[in-house]
Amino acid sequence: MGHEVIEAARERGDCEVAVAVNRSPVDPVAGVAVADAAEFPALLADAEPAVDALVDFTGPGSSVEYVAAATEAGVACVVGTTGFDGEQEAAIDAAAESVPVLRASNFSRGIAALRRVVSEAAAALPGYDVEVTETHHSGKVDAPSGTALTLLDDIEDARADLRERVHGREGDAPRTESEIGVHARRAGDIAGEHEVLMAGDENVLELTHRAGSRRVFAAGALDAAAWLAGRDAGAYDFTEVLE
Numbered sequence: 344m345g346h347e348v349i350e351a352a353r354e355r356g357d358c359e360v361a362v363a364v365n366r367s368p369v370d371p372v373a374g375v376a377v378a379d380a381a382e383f384p385a386l387l388a389d390a391e392p393a394v395d396a397l398v399d400f401t402g403p404g405s406s407v408e409y410v411a412a413a414t415e416a417g418v419a420c421v422v423g424t425t426g427f428d429g430e431q432e433a434a435i436d437a438a439a440e441s442v443p444v445l446r447a448s449n450f451s452r453g454i455a456a457l458r459r460v461v462s463e464a465a466a467a468l469p470g471y472d473v474e475v476t477e478t479h480h481s482g483k484v485d486a487p488s489g490t491a492l493t494l495l496d497d498i499e500d501a502r503a504d505l506r507e508r509v510h511g512r513e514g515d516a517p518r519t520e521s522e523i524g525v526h527a528r529r530a531g532d533i534a535g536e537h538e539v540l541m542a543g544d545e546n547v548l549e550l551t552h553r554a555g556s557r558r559v560f561a562a563g564a565l566d567a568a569a570w571l572a573g574r575d576a577g578a579y580d581f582t583e584v585l586e
């Protein structure tokens with residue numbers, strides 16, 4: 344995603360990559376040198392002109408560290424990384440007391456729309472069985488995806504009777520009424536697919552989003568960064584960027 348963000352930044356006229364870092368050595372990307380992650384705090388402090396926003400797509404532990412460095416430097420944070428535990432989420436949330444922070448499990452407009460439709464459909468279809476399936480490239484490390492977890496939260500908000508997440512399915516027991524099935528598939532170079540199935544008696548609703556490429560997430564994150572820079576400290580939502 345780091346490569347995608349640099350390429351996407353090059354394609355638009357309203358932003359410039361001031362500092363790029365990675366844990367392991369990486370060749371320059373589109374002419375942008377990528378420094379060692381350990382240099383990040385110093386690079387942020389010395390950047391001229393000052394950096395407006397951090398865009399982070401890494402891993403949960405490093406994301407917390409990058410956000411801490413950005414907070415120290417008074418820089419707005421856009422966080423796309425997924426797979427956080429509760430403590431890591433709390434650390435990112437705490438940063439929002441000092442700087443503007445926008446964390447989203449998915450930076451595509453299509454998923455933002457899917458979330459609204461899923462919430463409405465879940466509320467409109469009481470008693471229906473719900474199953475969520477996500478499919479991603481074989482290199483993805485966290486499962487289920489952050490987006491699937493966001494959709495599950497949305498479904499549970501709309502359906503108080505669904506409280507048991509069943510990951511995968513095996514054995515010989517039938518489905519219970521309180522469960523939501525959750526399925527994570529990993530294959531090839533699939534950019535990201537999310538499907539929500541709602542099935543009742545004699546009718547089935549399937550809602551699916553497919554990302555055509557990972558560039559859509561990079562573009563959305565840069566939209567968020569441009570929108571977030573200069574705002575007051577606080578936690579912001581990607582839907583606000585899309586309004």
Ligand SMILES: NC(=O)C1=CN([C@@H]2O[C@H](COP(=O)(O)OP(=O)(O)OC[C@H]3O[C@@H](n4cnc5c(N)ncnc54)[C@H](OP(=O)(O)O)[C@@H]3O)[C@@H](O)[C@H]2O)C=CC1
Pocket residue numbers: 344345365366367380400401402403404405422423424425426447448449450451482485489557560
């Ligand atoms: N919100 C959204 O719309 C999207 C979110 N994502 C999320 O973004 C994250 C990154 O995805 P992706 O680019 O595909 O992952 P990759 O594995 O391809 O890249 C992760 C990068 O982060 C670096 N990194 C990982 N862990 C650490 C660490 N502990 N310390 C320092 N650097 C670290 C890696 O460094 P190294 O090169 O050394 O391995 C690598 O450069 C994932 O959490 C993914 O789910 C992805 C797409 C869209």
Ligand SMILES: O=C(O)C1=N[C@H](C(=O)O)C[C@H](O)C1
Pocket residue numbers: 425448449450479480483487488489490491534535536
């Ligand atoms: O790792 C990915 O690739 C993606 N991760 C995000 C997630 O976990 O939901 C968003 C998107 O689906 C791609």
